[in-house]
Amino acid sequence: METATPDHLMDTNRGSEVAFPRLVARLDIKGPNVIKGVQFEGLRVMGDPSQLAEHHYHDGAQEILFIDTVASLYGRNNLASLVETTVQNVFVPLTVGGGIRSVQDASALLSAGADKVALNTPAIKRPELLRELAEEFGSQCVVVSIQAKSNGETWEALTEAGREHSGRNVLDWLAEATDLGAGEVLITSVDKDGTGQGFDLNLAQSVTSVSTIPVVVSGGFGDVNHLDDLLMSAWPEAVSIGRAAHMGQVSFKAIRQHFTGDETSS
């Protein structure tokens, strides 16, 4: 099986070095629908979230990520019932983000069946929230979600689903969030998100080379070659795929077969 994976990172999962990145299906949600914008704007409706999640699960997605894109803007969280429905038919980990402002908010989602919660805006506004969540549920439940916007040499963390500036440098914020107890980082390139033109390789490399917590790289996947490109320059613990999968341009099974040559894995 031909693969672009560098030799020193070749994964056979049998005593060799690092496991293949998990393939995460990312569903951005607005109201009852999955939506997908280009660079977080120009949103279009992609379908019912729990049905789409189930579809991706059966197609081999190894994790489901729900992000409520307007929860933060309107100060609400209506994801718990969606989580409850989804976990009846989806048997891979489920991460949920959007509008989580307190231990109670997170607790509602976790009791509904979510495995992890992801925080962006509320964590930047009040970083201590990460510590409170880590102490209550353990770091493995707490994902810091960072929306990175390039400003030339470095990246700035945006809030409110990419609408607002925080003035925070992405790598500085990641280090602080890690110290506070975040157990994983979801790094989304605002510049690449929804474009299908490939990942921000510099961003992925910068983050994976300094992060001491597992990294999920998000934003820009259009076809499997983009994953080849990514893995030549960075080796995150997971990659997230949104629009290309929702539109049926790529299947999770096909991606896994491309890299592993494995026909049988679920």
Add this chain to the structure above:
Amino acid sequence: MAKKAVSIIDYGFGNVRSVLNALEISGLDPTVVSKPEDVANSENLVLPGVGAFATAMNVIVEKGLADAIHESVNSGAKVLGICLGMQLLFERSFEFGEHSGLGILEGSVGPLVAAQDVSPKAKSTHISWTRVDPESSGSLADWFSTHDDEYYFVHSFAAQQVAQDTIAGISHYRGNPFVSAVEKDNIAGVQFHPERSAEAGLGLLSHFFAASVE
């Protein structure tokens, strides 16, 4: 044929709802239990768990569940520990100090170590889908030898000094082998999350409990 009843111990640690849904879809008849007498009277038990060893163990003891689990084990109930639930089955853990476990299985729990610090650097937590190589014999080893699939792991600590004949599966974290499944008579544990491991995990749950002695 009646579905086999399985009790999930709810002590506040672990994704009980996921385990419940997974057992249901695997053709079993799950209930959530939290009272010692319900645990002691169960013939099939799942001990889930996510979080810190010492805190979880304290709660189990305080709620009177430790004695109930022992009682159930001694009466021949089939028990499956998941993730932290597996780790709690051992004698002790060295997670943030030294703490006693349930002591049902020989062995302890220590930090997961990478064999080599390849690029990128080792992370605080092992999260991945990873294969399990079968060891010795038993219900779980049989399953792994016929189902060469990946299972979902998320953990920072792992079993160590496990009695050789109770090891049911071995996995690797960055080149270093660790015990990912154990089984001794009616007691078993898996470090990964079968309830989150898609078809392979659901199949394992069904296989393990369906194979239990009536």
